[in-house]
Amino acid sequence: MKKKGIKIIIAAVLFFIALIINFNNEWINKTIYIISYIVVGLEIVRKAIRNITRGKVFDENFLMTVATIGAFGVGEFPEAVAVMLFYQVGELFQSYAVDKSRKSISSLMDIRPDFANVERNGKIEKVDPDDVKIGEVIVVKPGEKIPLDGYVIEGQSSLDTKALTGESIPRDATEGEEVLSGCINLNGVIKIEVTKEYGESTVSKILDLVENASSKKSKSENFITKFARYYTPAVVIIAVILAVVPPLIIKDASFSDWIYRALSFLVVSCPCALVISIPLSFFGGIGGASKMGILIKGSNYLEQLANTEIIVFDKTGTLTEGVFEVQKVKAIDISEEELIKITAYAENYSNHPISLSVKKAFGKEIDEKQIVKTQELSGLGNVARIGEQDVLVGNEKLMNERQIKFTKCNDIGTILYVAIERKFAGYIVISDKIKEDSVKAIKSLKKNNIKQTVMLTGDRKMVGENVAKQLGLDKVYTELLPDGKVEKVESLLKEKSEKGKLAFVGDGINDAPVLALADIGIAMGGLGADSAIEAADVVLMTDEPSKIVNAIHLSKKTMRIVRENIIFAIFIKVLVLVLSAFGISTMWEAVFADVGVSVIAIINALRVLRIKKAS
DSSP, rough: OOOHHHHHHHHHHHHHHHHOOOOOSSHHHHHHHHHHHHHHHHHHHHHHHHHHHOOOOOOHHHHHHHHHHHHTTTTTHHEEEEEEEEHHHHHHHHHHSSSSSGGGGGHOOSOOOOOEEETTTEEEEOOHHHHOTTTOEEEEEEOOOOOSEEEEEOOEEEEEOOOHOSSOOOOOTTTTTEEEETEESSSOOOEEEEEGGGGGGGGHHHHHHHHHHGGOOOOOOOOHHHHHHHHHHHHHHHHHHHHHHHHSSTTTTTTHHHHHHHHHHHHSSSSSHHHHHHHHHHHHHHHHHHHEEEOOHHHHHHHTTTTTEEEEEEEEETEEEEEEEEEEEESSSHHHHHHHHHHHTTTOOOOOOHHHHHHHHOOOOOOOOGGEEEEEEEEEEEEEEETEEEEEOOOHHHHHTOOOOOOOOOSSEEEEEEETEEEEEEEEEEEEOOOOHHHHHHHHHHHHTTEEEEEEEOOOOOHHHHHHHHHTTTTESSSHHHHHHHHHHHHHHSSSSOEEEEEEEEEEEHHHHHHHHHEEEETTTTTTTTTHHHSSSSTTTTTTTHHHHHHHHHHHHHHHHHHHHHHHHHHHHHHHHHHHTTOEEEEEHHHHHHHHOOOOHHHHGGOOOOHHHOO
């Protein structure tokens, strides 16, 4: 891309030198034009020749080569260079970074395990995960990734499952529970009996999904390539006939006169207005989108947005904040402030997201001298001595195990029950908060004729359905791993119309396969994972779901302008071609008409830069 950009700049400088400066020797100007053409157009000429040898004659490379060399043949050096220059500029932007990111997704996904600690003959051996067999026992220490799927047979710990589920809350793993590869062991040492070989493990499947899902994407062909498929052979054949046939059948007809007409015909046939205005319309749309904080990675994705029928959302970090906060405090026989304070002191030494949210709600400096001792009970909570008081903070299991009579809370979220001196003191409800912008986004999408809004989440059924109900979503699927999300999206893809498109909106590493599979992948750029941003076709830099509505509106406006330019350019082009064939228009008139069409098309294309936010 950089080399092509440098070539275009060098060619443009030479072109304007030859155009502006009038050298005394005409051949100096012509030589500069030819050098400029070679710099910017040699690649296209080579492609045309190579394609001819392979039997692919009539494509846009052939058209540009024949038309520009024809322009040189009739002495229109500036026209020849200008057309090739504009064409290359359009090609440069058209191809910029459309699918570049997909090749590097796997390297960005930091879930591939490097090794597995296998227990063999009473010793621990560090081996490649591929070498571990079903039934063998692996040992996973704190901070290590679980390399293969299996069941915990000894020990207990908390697992960071964000790479798989996208959920921030660690999940407890105790004896007898199934654990999946790709999760990170946070504290205790656990022994796992392997149930799947590496090739069949969850982490391996995710990597395969990411690497292969993009091949399932529906891609629309570039209009100019389609158009050139028919247009190019037609104009070339007509030009040849125009140069050869009339002098043979018309009395006193001059070969030089009809060859001039044929070359004029070829010069007019250069799709200059289309080459300039169509990419300009698309990239004007892309530029306008960037002003609104929306990054669209290619004009093909901007085109597809206009036909969006189904939008599928991830939950955490997409429709919700992805940050856990204290939503409710219920204190018994003490003040709410005292309950928050006691809980914050008991959770002081924990870096668990739930603990951090309690300390944030307390909002004051903690006097660690008052914390006599704390003990974390995996899967239960914390036991602490705060000053002269014994404090229990944890889940229902902890209350039941310590035989504390408590009032059960049925609110949605994570519930921390608190007991002081073996007496129930209340509970604190902590949950992920729905983005205010999400409500606006769903309403706007329905208002703008999106047929279905769907949510996929790895979270529990009760939590997912509660969020979906508050937002008014059409469908919700919960407790899904990445392969489950892929299956649901594949199913939804069958529900759209032939021309309709499905967009998926996500933000986590686990969303990368689905982002790649969907017709349009939309990632949250502010807080989203690098792999999700790399896999996506559209990135919302401000993490606001309502930006999707703006992107769709902009897409529809862009496509309307593109269609106007296509119809206008083709109509004028055909008209001038006919006039050239009959000798009514000269070379200069043909060039002027072509440039005039280009200018009008460009002015029309610039309308897309006038951005209005959708409601």
